[in-house]
Every structure is written in structure tokens, then in C-alpha cells.
Amino acid sequence: MKIATFNVNSIRTREPILLDWLRDNRPDILCVQETKVPDEEFPADAFQKAGYRVTYRGEKSYNGVAILSRELPRHLSFGFDNGHAADETRLQCADFRGFTVVNTYVPQGRAVDHPMYPYKLDWLKKLRAWFDRRFKKRDKVIWVGDMNVAREPIDVHNPEVRANHVCYHADARAAFEHCLAWGFEDVFRKFHPGPGHYTFFDYRNPQNVQRRKGWRVDYILASRPAAGKARDAWIDLGPRLKSRPSDHTPLVAEFDG
């Protein structure tokens, strides 16, 4: 099973890049974030014509998650099990052939002194509690998405100056590690232990892409039983190098079964 995650930064603007990528890569499951479109305006037709079923929950301008998959998921839910509609455009959970796929768009946090930062930390805490309630260690869970956290120094191109960045600040990293500590393995890192692998390159300095100065903030994480089936993982820089790109690029993994 080939599964990918891609923060598209507007699914409408990225439709041509997505269709090319689906045609060339044919993943079984593609989880996307930041669709930035209300459900009634989601461009589902184009993806259906390309052979993909689409499930999504979005809002105008902000957030929005979707799963494009060759088969329809057996079970599907959005948000935490607490009735907060706000989280439905950041968290999606779907079952495919014995795997449970969790697709998240973790709040970015804006700035460490902004109210959105405690919201981010709290959101990660709620996510861990949701993992505890929802899954057993023996479940084959694959948690993917834009986590808006770089785990380690090698996950940012210049960690020395990032201590106060919301995506590298100690508290954000600790909150993310606490989620991982539920029982997830970092599938990409398993296959690529070295530095210099990034999934996000800020638009503001266009040279960052060619110079490979980015962030690894998108992940494919797997519970022990799922991680055992991981065969390979890679970052595809192609879409980031096209014209009118997202600032993120796809991360892909293959699992047996």
C-alpha cells in the first residue's frame, strides 16, 4: 500500500499539480491538508475522473483536510470525539484494508507569544488523549500530515536560530514527542537517518528550494504493527519545483499489505 501526505496550500490552486502527481505516482491513499475550501466548493469531480474517491471537510480560507483514495474508506470520522466542529477541518480518520489512517493539520501557532501557540500545544495534548482513547497498541495506525513541528536539529536547515520559532520551540517539540510516545515510529526517518531531508520550503526566499534550506514538518508515523510493514519512504521534491507550487511537497511511504 502506497500512502502519501501533501499540504497543498489551496486544493483549487494545486489541482493541476495534484492531477499530474496522482497520474504519475498512483498512490493508494493521498492525505492532503490546507485545502482552504468549503465542502460545497470542493473540486471533487476532477479527482473522481482521475480514479480517486474523495472525503473531505474544509472551510473558507483556512484549514481543511481531505483523503484521496482508490477505494472508499470503510469507516470515516472528522475531529475529536468531543463535538467541537472546529477540529473537523484539522483531523480526519479513515479505515482502509486493516489500516487506520489519521490525517492531521496541526495548528501552526503563529508566534510563541500569540494565543494560537498555547492553542497549538493544547491541540497536541488533546490529540495524544484521543490516541489513548481510540487505539490499542496492536492496531495498525498510520498517522500522517503537516505536524508543524520539526523534531530534531537535523529537521531544520539552521536550528541555531530557530529556538523561538513555533515549529521548533522546545514546548512544541515536547508536545509532539508526547504524541509520538503513544507508540509511533517515524517511518521516513527509519529509512533516511541523515540530515538535509525537508518537506517544506518557505515561499519568502525562493532560493531556499534549490539550496535545500527547508523544514521537515510533514510526517508519516506508524504504530509498531504498521511500522513493521513499512518497506520504504521518500520525499518527492518534484511538485515543489513546478510553477505555482505549494510551499510543501509530498512525502510518500510504502507498506506491505
Add this chain to the structure above:
Amino acid sequence: MKIATFNVNSIRTREPILLDWLRDNRPDILCVQETKVPDEEFPADAFQKAGYRVTYRGEKSYNGVAILSRELPRHLSFGFDNGHAADETRLQCADFRGFTVVNTYVPQGRAVDHPMYPYKLDWLKKLRAWFDRRFKKRDKVIWVGDMNVAREPIDVHNPEVRANHVCYHADARAAFEHCLAWGFEDVFRKFHPGPGHYTFFDYRNPQNVQRRKGWRVDYILASRPAAGKARDAWIDLGPRLKSRPSDHTPLVAEFDG
């Protein structure tokens, strides 16, 4: 001599369409309107590389005229001879091999009850007075551009409902005819006396293009001595049918000499 006029509705956005069109048609002179770019940001390099010299006067967001030509014009001026800088982005005059080319972007007028409408009528009056001052009947003058006026019923797809449209209202037509009465012939009409020839198709109903529901508001007009040399004229719908088109499309004429 092959001369063309094309309201590009942003020369930046239309650069690819323009470069293709110049490569395929190789006019001696292409007059463009609505460049929508300040002079310091005009993308002259791309056209120079394509073998064209460029003269232009524009402003941010609105208006802007330019002439792309294989040879540099001998004489060049912008605006009326009254020192009003505002008109310099709507009126350009350049000499080429014995012809004087006048390139205009006539004010659209917004609505018949809007202050821009009397401004439009007044602008056409000033233009006629400028013709009177500036040219002799024996001059070979070619006046081209987006005139924002449909002369006759056959120049709009449904004239019955257009009586109060700023581009077909009786006052606008009279003011335009008064300009023509200086001594211009309608070169396109000479070769194509029938209905159904349009140079503009409103974006607001995308089906208008395929259904050929448009307006003839762009013209190539010639003083008697120049009109005598006109060999052919045609509208090229090609650029209007491409992706990300202008709402106008090029009008072309060939003159002997």
C-alpha cells in the same frame, strides 16, 4: 506592412500569449492597450528577445498603451498636446516609414449615469480636435485601438438591449463618428461588410466566445491616403480561445508599403 491592435488586459498576464502570437504572426507593428503596468515594471526584455522594440506609457492597475514594432518609430509622443499627463496612458502616436500610427485606449465610461461617461464623450471630442490640429488630409494616418464604441447594430450581438450601454449609447456613437468624420475609413469593415465579427467577448459569460456573442469595439481606421493602401484585414480569435485569455482578441490589417 502588417499592423495589429490588441487590448491585452494586463501585459504581464498576457506575456505568454503575446509571445506566441508575435512568433506566429510577425506583425511589423502591434499596438496594445490596457498594459496595466508602471513603466519601470514593463516586461520589455521578453519582447526585445522576440525581435521587437517597445515603446510604452503605463500606470499601476489601469490603462497603459504600448507599441511593439520591428523597427523603432522615428517620432513618438504620448497624450494630447495639452500637458495632461493623464492622457499619456491612453494615447500614443508614432511614425513608421511614412505612416503615422495613433494608438488609443478610449475611456470605457462605466455607466451612462456615471461621471466617467461625460469624461468619455469629452475625451473623444478632444481627440477629434487633436486630429484637426495635428494632421492634414494627405497624411497617411492609421488610427487603431480599443475605442470602447460599437458603431452599428451589426457591431454588437444584441443591439436591441444595448441602447443604454456606454459602448453603444447614441451619444458615444455620435462622438466616435465625429472622430471618424475627420477623414477615417473603417478598414476591417471595408473587407467584411457582414455581421458577426467581434473583437471583444465579455468574461462574465464564458459561453459568449463559442457562441460568438461579442462586440466590435477595436478598430483599425485609416485616413484616405492610407486606406487606399489597405490590402486585407481580419480578426484572429485564436488568442481569445487560449487559456487565461484577454477578453479582447487581435485585429490585424495589411497595408502596401
Add this chain to the structure above:
DNA sequence: GGCCTGATAG
């Protein structure tokens, strides 16, 4: 720098 909005313009 490129996404979004909501305004103005044609």
C-alpha cells in the same frame, strides 16, 4: 512570495 479575502474595474 504566494495563498486567502473583499473591494473596484471592465
Add this chain to the structure above:
DNA sequence: CTATCAGGCC
């Protein structure tokens, strides 16, 4: 519908 802009966001 397709341009422009400013202003918010990341």
C-alpha cells in the same frame, strides 16, 4: 469571469 489592490496569514 478575470484582472487589479490592500491587508492578513504563514
